[in-house]
């Protein structure tokens with residue numbers, strides 16, 4: 001696992017956007033796995049700026065969704081499908097038919113989950129999966145004690161995650177669904193490159209458990225330690241609990257330029 005400590009959220013966004021741009025230059029029809037939440041927004045903004053400047057072409061790029069609320073109609077403004085359309089597809093000029101996502105309104109949710117895993121595999125797999133992290137160490141919506149081998153399935157949110165996400169629902173926790181579909185941890189680990197971005201002091205404990213703690217289902221993000229190409233990009237505040245921070249700084253400062261992220 002590579003850990004990159006950046007000054008702030010903007011620098012993290014720029015670094016990850018550049019990794020995506022490099023991928024798209026090498027593989028124009030790359031399948032980008034995208035995450036929701038506040039953390040990835042600087043990435044999407046930086047990538048959109050590169051598209052506008054003609055520095056990268058996203059016209060053949062494909063996008064895959066990480067997770068979704070169960071029961072919110074697809075056109076609900078806070079369904080992750082709507083959020084990603086607004087925050088990723090439109091600013092990057094990626095057509096809706098290049099978007100893969102699970103159906104959060106399916107009558108048979110389990111069948112919808114299995115179908116989504118099949119669709120991801122048939123699309124050739126995710127090339128780069130961008131991940132945020134919950135304050136409890138969740139990735140996607142894989143809450144603590146999710147199986148590290150799990151596939152896409154329905155999950156129940158913890159009260160903490162519903163509280164954290166209430167800000168997207170007018171601060172009203174009553175509007176936050178209890179159930180979600182999420183790519184499983186086993187599914188996420190199949191992406192070729194995992195990039196976890198974490199910013200802000202609120203993530204410091206979860207980041208330390210992810211990077212320096214044991215691989216344990218109680219911290220789902222610690223599964224990144226099992227992946228051959230995982231990059232954790234953190235700002236100074238999210239890195240504040242890392243015991244090996246100086247080592248990570250030294251390693252990145254001395255990294256050969258050609259290696260990229």
Ligand SMILES: N[C@@H]1[C@@H](O)[C@H](O)[C@@H](COP(=O)(O)O)O[C@@H]1O
Nearest residue numbers: 035037038039132133134140141
């Ligand atoms: N399902 C999403 C996660 O994919 C995201 O990583 C997390 C953190 O969000 P934020 O970046 O807003 O802290 O929120 C939600 O729970």
